[in-house]
Amino acid sequence: MIQVSEALTIVAENSSKMPTQKIPVNKALGYVLAKTVHAPIAMPPFRQSAMDGYAFTHSRRHQYDVVGISQAGDHSNTKLEFNEAVRIFTGAFVPDDADTVVMQEHVMANEQSILITNMPEQFANVRGKGEQIQKGDVVFEANTLITPAAVGFLACLGITAITVYKKPKVAFLVTGNELVESGKKLPKGKIFESNSIMLQAALQTIGIKKTKVYTVKDKLKATKKALKEILPQYDIVLISGGISVGDYDFVKEALLANEVVELFYKINQKPGKPMFFGKRKETLVFALPGNPASSLTNFYVYVYPAIRNKMGFSEIHLPKLIRKLNADIPNTTGKTLFLKALYDETHVEVLGGQSSAMLNSFAIANSLLIVPNDAEMLKKEELVTLLPIG
Amino acid sequence: MIQVSEALTIVAENSSKMPTQKIPVNKALGYVLAKTVHAPIAMPPFRQSAMDGYAFTHSRRHQYDVVGISQAGDHSNTKLEFNEAVRIFTGAFVPDDADTVVMQEHVMANEQSILITNMPEQFANVRGKGEQIQKGDVVFEANTLITPAAVGFLACLGITAITVYKKPKVAFLVTGNELVESGKKLPKGKIFESNSIMLQAALQTIGIKKTKVYTVKDKLKATKKALKEILPQYDIVLISGGISVGDYDFVKEALLANEVVELFYKINQKPGKPMFFGKRKETLVFALPGNPASSLTNFYVYVYPAIRNKMGFSEIHLPKLIRKLNADIPNTTGKTLFLKALYDETHVEVLGGQSSAMLNSFAIANSLLIVPNDAEMLKKEELVTLLPIG
Structure with a gap:
């Protein structure tokens, strides 16, 4: 029987990263970048006004003739004399001849001209081209988690696809003669099977949306056969039930018969002691305790970091x-x-x-x-x- | 212009709870219960062994004949004399004649009998019927959030459907002549539209999976028409762009023309000042600032609690x-x-x-x-x- 710290180390060392895939940015929430992303354009892509106001060339002068307009989305590069300004709006193109924007609250205006009542400093309220990021610069390093803000930043740079680590495919194998599907008639001596539904919900909270559930009775042959089918298809196999010390526990035997290498069995903890962890090629196998609270505890403590490791997270454990x-x-x-x-x-x-x-x-x-x-x-x-x- | 605290109060007071619906337990993760749930059965449904071992009637005696077996799922209510025991496994039915289970590590056994080397106390290792919950008792009060463990608990009681508050339907209206769909060719003076993709991702993190996006150009007539179509269909309408003080901002006019009652406009904060919050019947309208970081800030500060309130959460704000x-x-x-x-x-x-x-x-x-x-x-x-x- 090993200690929790040893078990955690073994799980971390044996859960290799998933292969990578290219996916659309609008589906990328919760994935981890596998490749560094560079900016295909500068952001902002041009000098932008940060305010609604007037663009002009800074000087000692307070009065300017208004000779044009620059709305968001326009690209009218109005030529300006030293005594001229353009009406401008937030996000709009600042004409090449202007270096400063005065906010509209700081001018007195009529149709043709403005008087600046509160002179801004030179270059005020102008966002420089590439102020946020220059073309070619690193947007995100590999191993960055894609958050809503990251999705937004990628989209505003016109990036529509990124390379991420795949999410693992997870299968759930339920064993146990005592188990009846929830909601059916409950014969004496039986209980409702709830671990598969519960752990599917827990998997959803970390972004694993679909989990295939297989059910077998407590029979060695059936369990062996099910594992033979499941193991090559999935990255993580969770097994519920049949792994305590009882005479009728044979999941371990079925696992070993399917070339699953045992990495540990039983941990010096409570609840959750009777857990088997093994591996077949890159597929991880967790045979979880049958008791619901034990099963969920070990999900959070062991399965969660294994999935995070496979998905490329740099910090795999729950934060302490x-x-x-x-x-x-x-x-x-x-x-x-x-x-x-x-x-x-x-x-x-x-x-x-x-x-x-x-x-x-x-x-x-x-x-x-x-x-x-x-x-x-x-x-x-x-x-x-x-x-x-x- | 109002303070943040006033704005938060107005949002909370105006976001009424959604109607309720009955949904399957295996789809209920992240929903909030609208009705208290009672247990349809006792849990455990019968006296269960908590260990692999032997069930017997506690006495001063240390030696017992093994006269039967109780595996998980069985209901063989073996009759026991005072000197008899049954082999029993974790989760299995404890015969009516037994009151105690000794774990197998604490006996010496042969085929026919056991010698208890470490006598447990009377009633040890027996989970009483209804020890976890009695039939008819409250499982969860109304307003409980459905977590993975809650899903498991409901399923183990055989409960397959519960009544929850619906999730709000959210629409997203994008306005702005300067906006180009991310990844298309970017003409001079234009920028990529990223707020809708970003806020869809943010909505996903709180369980709102599908958000319909509508796009209109900065024209009053088009915006009025789009709002007329959108408002009756959705519980929350998010609008991006067109709500700053510029001459070309008319979203507010289009909103008021569609009987959206203004509850506030502009908050004394940075970023995120130019936000409109209004209501039409029970539909909430947030016209968010066009700047991405402002927009996402106001999503977390104002839209998030409004959605949580609609979904029936008792604590609606982000934890401080x-x-x-x-x-x-x-x-x-x-x-x-x-x-x-x-x-x-x-x-x-x-x-x-x-x-x-x-x-x-x-x-x-x-x-x-x-x-x-x-x-x-x-x-x-x-x-x-x-x-x-x-």
């Missing part, structure tokens, strides 16, 4: 937050605990109902509090570490 | 974070500033390039630092407020 504990938390287990918790700006409170089968507290938690395996007691007001979730 | 400032920030404008910033666990750094036209710094920012309009200077190491974004 530090908060003050609002009550003593003993740890007599010698295991790392992941406790469902609620944090605010300063403190964190551990929720009731921490059983590995219970989702009640998970549903209202906003974080997992980490209690290290070698900490026998976390004291009230002590600074502790948590992983924000949801 | 408090950090220490890493350098002095002067504010000579008398306006509330929203500055693109990067925060870590303790500090926040304001990024370069705060111009309202610039998206560079926005693309790498993780927050907007709020500088109050009445603060002339925020000092290094002072605690400041920020809105996390992206």
